[in-house]
Amino acid sequence: MIGYKKCPHVGQDQSPNILVINHNEEGLHYDLTLIGSKDCVVSHRREMNMNQVDHYKGFLSLKDLNRDTSSNEQINQPHAVMGIGFRLHEKVRVYDFFRHSTDSKSTTGHVIASMLGVQQGFCFARPWPDSPIEDWIVFMPAKTITINGVEQGDNFIETINGNGLDDIIPMLPTISLSIKDDIISAQLLNADGTEAHKKDIEIYLETTTGLLQENRLLTDELGRANTKLLFKGKGKVKAGFKFYTGKAEVQV
Numbered sequence: 001m002i003g004y005k006k007c008p009h010v011g012q013d014q015s016p017n018i019l020v021i022n023h024n025e026e027g028l029h030y031d032l033t034l035i036g037s038k039d040c041v042v043s044h045r046r047e048m049n050m051n052q053v054d055h056y057k058g059f060l061s062l063k064d065l066n067r068d069t070s071s072n073e074q075i076n077q078p079h080a081v082m083g084i085g086f087r088l089h090e091k092v093r094v095y096d097f098f099r100h101s102t103d104s105k106s107t108t109g110h111v112i113a114s115m116l117g118v119q120q121g122f123c124f125a126r127p128w129p130d131s132p133i134e135d136w137i138v139f140m141p142a143k144t145i146t147i148n149g150v151e152q153g154d155n156f157i158e159t160i161n162g163n164g165l166d167d168i169i170p171m172l173p174t175i176s177l178s179i180k181d182d183i184i185s186a187q188l189l190n191a192d193g194t195e196a197h198k199k200d201i202e203i204y205l206e207t208t209t210g211l212l213q214e215n216r217l218l219t220d221e222l223g224r225a226n227t228k229l230l231f232k233g234k235g236k237v238k239a240g241f242k243f244y245t246g247k248a249e250v251q252v
Contacts, residue, residue: 209235
């Protein structure tokens with residue numbers, strides 16, 4: 001697991017928050033200190049004249065991390081971001097970031113957390129449903145992020161809106177798309193551009209031209225899938241994942 005520190009929402013060079021994670025094959029222990037005086041992650045606490053320092057400590061199993069608390073649905077799609085939030089006097093909440101966004105990728109994490117009534121804590125980016133926890137990325141506004149006893153250094157995310165997705169999304173899987181003789185072909189790719197040989201991954205297609213034989217494809221053992229464009233005019237075919245559309249497109 002790698003930790004990335006986000007710039008705070010307000011004009012500060014560094015957030016004062018502190019996150020410590022210790023993980024193994026069963027799950028992870030977290031120790032989170034949120035300090036609200038310099039970061040609007042806890043802005044509502046200021047508005048309600050509440051204590052500006054909050055401390056959360058607990059354990060999340062892999063089963064917990066792969067289930068959206070609000071919908072009780074599994075987080076089983078690739079290209080996933082899992083948010084960890086808290087409610088006063090309640091247990092920790094896990095939310096499937098893109099599932100609750102209004103337009104796949106446009107809503108900030110702070111807004112989503114507010115919609116769900118949770119205090120936003122930290123987020124995990126998980127490339128594939130079967131990715132081991134060692135391949136996950138954790139990110140949040142923080143002064144220090146320590147994982148299994150190792151401080152994560154200066155992996156900073158410089159983003160507007162403060163959700164960190166502009167930098168995290170390129171670290172997640174994508175899709176290449178091509179067309180030949182009316183056959184639309186898709187190939188899963190890892191973040192480094194290499195082919196991802198992942199079987200039974202759903203790819204969602206949409207088009208502004210013609211009609212596709214299928215709009216949802218399952219990949220074979222090489223991470224490939226194809227369908228036919230039944231008739232066409234001038235336009236585009238786009239491919240993406242369930243809650244994140246438009247990862248790739250091809251002109252027709």
